Amino acid sequence: MTDETVFQPIEKVSIVISKGSLDGVYPGLIMANGARMEGMEASLFFTFFGLEAILNKRMDNLKVATVGNPGMHMPTLIGALPGMSAFATKMMKKEMEKIDIPPVREFLTMIHDSGGELYACRATVDMYHLKREDFISELDGIISVGQFYEKAAGAQIIFT
Amino acid sequence: MTDETVFQPIEKVSIVISKGSLDGVYPGLIMANGARMEGMEASLFFTFFGLEAILNKRMDNLKVATVGNPGMHMPTLIGALPGMSAFATKMMKKEMEKIDIPPVREFLTMIHDSGGELYACRATVDMYHLKREDFISELDGIISVGQFYEKAAGAQIIFT
């Protein structure tokens, strides 16, 4: 501890999104949007399954992960029925809408328009043989982990 | 790198708990408790499924996520049998007890009594139509993402 502990406000966040489920993607988007609303710098780095959230063909159809998620209050075998994930997804989207949280594509555009930056992980892009045109047009770049760290100078890194 | 690199000790942590499974909740509680024991400031911010951990009706019955968790060493179909999660949960609680880690409710009270702060995420509370009285009495407040960032000034944000 320093003598008097005057805490510096958080000025910047670099949020990593590594999951591809609806419930895995939204927390990072909400934190990025909240940061921009507070005047903080914010960037999102999509890696591994998180890439789904910025892929044109996938981002509108993300699903809630019903199995492996005891928080959903469904016995696991029921959670494994194909229809349950669709149902939970529909429910979640409806509730998100009620509290004014937009669908993923619209939310990303909103974050980008307010000054937030969107990056895809180079290694994951190469692993899945993807091209720039496969991604949402707002994407600011495809960058390496090293470049991610450079851009994260002065930021809190938040891995979701 | 600066010339001499005298690293500042971590003085404060703001831990986000976003999962509702027993194995998803404990790491954050352990890190908050460890921080307080070292004399660091610590706060917990419960969001999304993590809200389960501070809900009076749910917090005593959190379960281990057995499916979607290859680390459990159970073939996935067996992991999906309703009884397995209960079994894994019982085992985990027993092992936690052996190393002196208390049940969730008692652990939260301990963290709060030692000066740690507990907050619920406003958006999630609204999404699930919850009220203050649904939560553990130790809860210090229901706050927005913006307020979370303000309170996190000077802290390491740890998203679990």
Added chain:
Amino acid sequence: MTDETVFQPIEKVSIVISKGSLDGVYPGLIMANGARMEGMEASLFFTFFGLEAILNKRMDNLKVATVGNPGMHMPTLIGALPGMSAFATKMMKKEMEKIDIPPVREFLTMIHDSGGELYACRATVDMYHLKREDFISELDGIISVGQFYEKAAGAQIIFT
């Protein structure tokens, strides 16, 4: 915000690995390796199921979590078939190899040889009744959460 906002580069990362699936372990290893390649200090702290990644008998057989992971594009019931996780694991290992990412054991040795540090969580080690010889020889120590925070002085803590 300070007056001019000259952001300090990230100099050090302390990465927590809490999951035991192949897709849960790799992001942390990639971030640690990327940090070392940029000349940053890097350490890995294995806790809960993450301990699997440094256990001699387990680390060569980590599996991809196919259920509870909608990003895999498999209907959940199919994802629960025992063979599917093995298939997804084989596919992932093959793709990782193509982009020059080595198997877990080799990757950990590489990170360690380049100056990265590897630590196991004392509480988890005690919970599973493990001994030093159960772990990869490169392990730098078994430490408490308090010691983890001490070693994380000046670092960005990244919980994966």
